[in-house]
Amino acid sequence: xxSHVYKPRHDPPTWWDRLLVHPMDTGVALLAIQFxxxxxxxxxxxxxxxxxxxEELEMWIVFLVAAxxxxxxxxxxxxxxxxxxxxxxxxxxxxxxxxxxxxxxxAYSVTVLTHFxxxxxxxxxxxxxxxxxxxxxxxxxxxxRNMRAVIPLAEGGNSE
Amino acid sequence: MNEAVIASIIVAIISIAGSxxxxxxxxxxxxxxxxxxxxxxxxxxxxxxMALAVAAAAQAYSQEIDRVLGETRAxxxxxxxxxxxxxxxxxxxxxxxxxxxxxxxxxSEAWDNMISSWPTLRxxxxxxxxxxxxxxx
Numbered sequence: 001x002x003s004h005v006y007k008p009r010h011d012p013p014t015w016w017d018r019l020l021v022h023p024m025d026t027g028v029a030l031l032a033i034q035f036x037x038x039x040x041x042x043x044x045x046x047x048x049x050x051x052x053x054x055e056e057l058e059m060w061i062v063f064l065v066a067a068x069x070x071x072x073x074x075x076x077x078x079x080x081x082x083x084x085x086x087x088x089x090x091x092x093x094x095x096x097x098x099x100x101x102x103x104x105x106x107a108y109s110v111t112v113l114t115h116f117x118x119x120x121x122x123x124x125x126x127x128x129x130x131x132x133x134x135x136x137x138x139x140x141x142x143x144x145r146n147m148r149a150v151i152p153l154a155e156g157g158n159s160e
Numbered sequence: 161m162n163e164a165v166i167a168s169i170i171v172a173i174i175s176i177a178g179s180x181x182x183x184x185x186x187x188x189x190x191x192x193x194x195x196x197x198x199x200x201x202x203x204x205x206x207x208x209x210m211a212l213a214v215a216a217a218a219q220a221y222s223q224e225i226d227r228v229l230g231e232t233r234a235x236x237x238x239x240x241x242x243x244x245x246x247x248x249x250x251x252x253x254x255x256x257x258x259x260x261x262x263x264x265x266x267x268s269e270a271w272d273n274m275i276s277s278w279p280t281l282r283x284x285x286x287x288x289x290x291x292x293x294x295x296x297x
Contacts, residue, residue, distance in 0.1 A: 061167050068174045087199050092188035096181045103177030107170040114166050144194070151198045154205030 018081050025136050028129055029076035032101040035108065036070030053115040053122075054108075065107045072100030072133075079140075091144045098137035105130035263293045 008017035019026055038050045039062060049055055054062050075097025082090025109126035116122060270291040274281065281288055 057163065057170075058167065061170055064174055065170060068178065085196050086193045087196055088188065088191070088194040091194075092185050095188070096185040099177045099181035099184070100174075103174045107173050110169055110173070111166065144188075147194060147199060147202050150202040150205055151194065154201040155198065 012083075015081075022080050024132070025080060026077065028132055028136075029073040029080070029097065029101065031129065032069045032073030032076070032104060032133075035104070036066040036073065039066040040070070051108075051112075053112045056115055057111060065104055065111075068100045068107065069104030072097045072102070072104055076101055076133075076136075088144065091140050094140050095137055098133045098140070102130045102133035102137065105133060259296065266291050266293060 006017075006020045008014075008021065010017055013021075039054060042048045042050050042054065043059060043062060043066075054065070075093050077097070079090045079092070079094025079097055082093065084090070105126045109123045109130060112119065112123035112126065270288075274288055277288075
């Protein structure tokens with residue numbers, strides 16, 4: 001496994017290092033923010049229709065999905081790149097972000113599925129993104145749980 | 161599926177996720193924070209544990225190898241002893257067989273002599289003498 005995890009070569013890590021450690025996670029989070037931005041833009045600019053299925057919905061629903069995706073993506077990115085001494089704060093933010101992003105992607109997938117069920121890729125990709133966000137959410141949860149289990153042992157051993 | 165149902169589904173997904181996420185966030189912030197130092201210690205501890213486990217496994221394996229090697233050497237020693245004994249026995253047997261073959265040759269020659277000198281021998285009173293069979297070569 002260590003052969004598949006990028007190890008930053010600088011201390012503290014540069015932004016590029018941070019990106020290379022979590023390329024897919026950062027990518028999905030940024031995609032969520034992009035989705036939200038485009039959806040919000042479509043609400044403000046009359047002729048702009050990035051998503052035909054979202055056009056069918058009422059404005060406040062569209063805004064809700066955009067808010068969920070945008071906030072989720074933003075919190076996830078902030079959590080992933082948390083620089084403070086308190087790493088658990090970063091984990092907490094990331095988890096909150098991923099659950100919102102996952103919900104946002106799922107809502108978008110439902111919208112496309114109900115309006116264009118034949119367009120398989122168009123609803124399957126957001127559904128997969130929702131699943132991926134859920135997996136990262138679970139992963140961060142496990143990171144914290146495992147860490148909290150080992151810390152008493154590590155610190156107990158060192159106090160001898 | 162009409163718009164109202166879709167809307168309700170979307171609202172349900174987002175509100176459930178939003179409230180669950182927010183509640184979880186609050187819980188995490190209330191829990192004891194984990195500092196960078198603790199996290200680094202934990203990672204080092206895990207690495208150390210893994211290294212120790214590998215070393216212990218290697219040592220156990222090495223001890224097992226020593227044991228098996230000792231047993232194999234003992235077996236080999238026993239087998240070598242038996243082999244030496246067998247070699248000695250075979251050499252003795254070979255000597256015996258050679259001596260007996262030699263005796264048979266002497267007797268066969270003697271018989272041939274008897275056959276060739278029968279016209280002379282049958283005129284005599286005494287039987288021809290038994291040939292000398294040397295005891296050990």
